[in-house]
Amino acid sequence: MPTHPLITWAVDHPWPAAGIATAALAVIGATLWATVRTARAIDWPPVPVLVAGAGAIVCTAYSGNTSWRFAGERLGMVDSTERALMFGAGELALLACAVMARANKAATSTITTAGSAGVPGVLVWVITGVQVIPCYATSGIVGGTVRAVIGPVLAGLLWHLAMGLEIRVARPEALSTGLPAIIGRELRERLLSRLGLAARDRTAEQITRDRATARAVHLAAVLELHPDGWMSGYRRRRLAAAVARSGAGTNGEQRHRLLQQLAARRTSGQLATVPLASPWADTPVPDEAYPRTPLGVTGAQLRVMDPLAVVHLVRAAHPGGTPAEVAALCTEYGVPVSETQVRVALRAGNPHPAVPAATATALDRASEPVPGAGLELDVWSTALVHPEVQSRVPVLAAAGARTPQVHARIPLSTEPEYGVPAAPDVPEDPVPGPDDVPDEHDDEVPDGDRDVPDPDPLIEQARAEYGTDVPGVRTLKARYGIGQKRAQHIRDALGGTP
Incomplete structure (x- = not known):
């Protein structure tokens, strides 16, 4: 028995033959490994879709056999080349429409709907109905029925399943928007409602x-x-x-x-006489839920923002608004804030306490000149700083002795006048008692600080110097040479905590 030349060469040269065989096995193994890895990396459709696609391909080939016979027997295509080019036109059109219908369903599908196949989906069934004709023309009634069912009918049905089943598998709750599906759902719902099962x-x-x-x-x-x-x-x-x-x-x-x-x-029977409001009466159109928002920001965006940022936006849109008005506007825009929050955001300080009406009336009458009196008290407010309080060095009470002096006397009658009760007689030069001796640790209160000016010009100066870092009362007293009451007022206006 003659031996193959490759075997003879391999026997004569064992080492080169072993190297070549090892290299060939390595190449084959690498090829198989790359093929398996590529196949695993492909995003394959679900198994039912693959099975439906395989069945559709086989049924399309079965329908192609019918088209080949029909082209030669009925259409006169005797040339093999002509028949090979023309016989599968229907099958190719069916495949193209199925692919296009699947693309339409994937493009129009959402979470709740499976999409619609559109015109290509309708053409699939039209082409299937036309391809039934060659089946009966080629094989008669019995054979034509078999060819029609196994060929074009099953091909169209399986292509339909292959193009639509993947979407329903991925989202089972999705509903098809095709006309047959809508009609089927409507009939099913009506039947369940008729049976009382809806x-x-x-x-x-x-x-x-x-x-x-x-x-x-x-x-x-x-x-x-x-x-x-x-x-x-x-x-x-x-x-x-x-x-x-x-x-x-x-x-x-x-x-x-x-x-x-x-x-x-x-x-x-009382329904015929039940009084009802006329729906044709003019009813006012409801206003918008929220008015037009400032600076082009929508109400939804304002409601998710920080309330302090909304306060600044509203203040920028309404620069002349008071803190109360800004709080009201923010509430209208859907961001409920209080006036205190607006003052904190704008660093406007706390409002001055309101004076009761009776007290204000009494003060206004007391400030007027008393008829027949020998002395008139003229009081006014000034924005200037008195020279005696311009010193920045604190003055201790123990540094000098206080001499009680009377700067003005206002004669008071024993009868009430202008609604102010009369005061008892007070000696002209009262002698200070032991409780009136000042403590050595208390700072001397200048005369200008006994009545805190309103507005106080030192508030803006302190806000410019300290900013958000609110100093203490002692620091303000040492810085501006003022008393306890005025320093406390300035710190409260800057937003300091007690």
């Missing part, structure tokens, strides 16, 4: 009770109209059975439902 979340026992309740209401209404009819006894027995089956005797909710339905049926 209401969801009901058990079979509850459905039975509801049907018995409706039957009892109907029989009770009929007996009311014909209490002595020839079928009254039969109807009473049926009514008793329906009431027992409905469970109205033991179930309070079911009994209430039965009585409500019966009352509605007995008083249904």
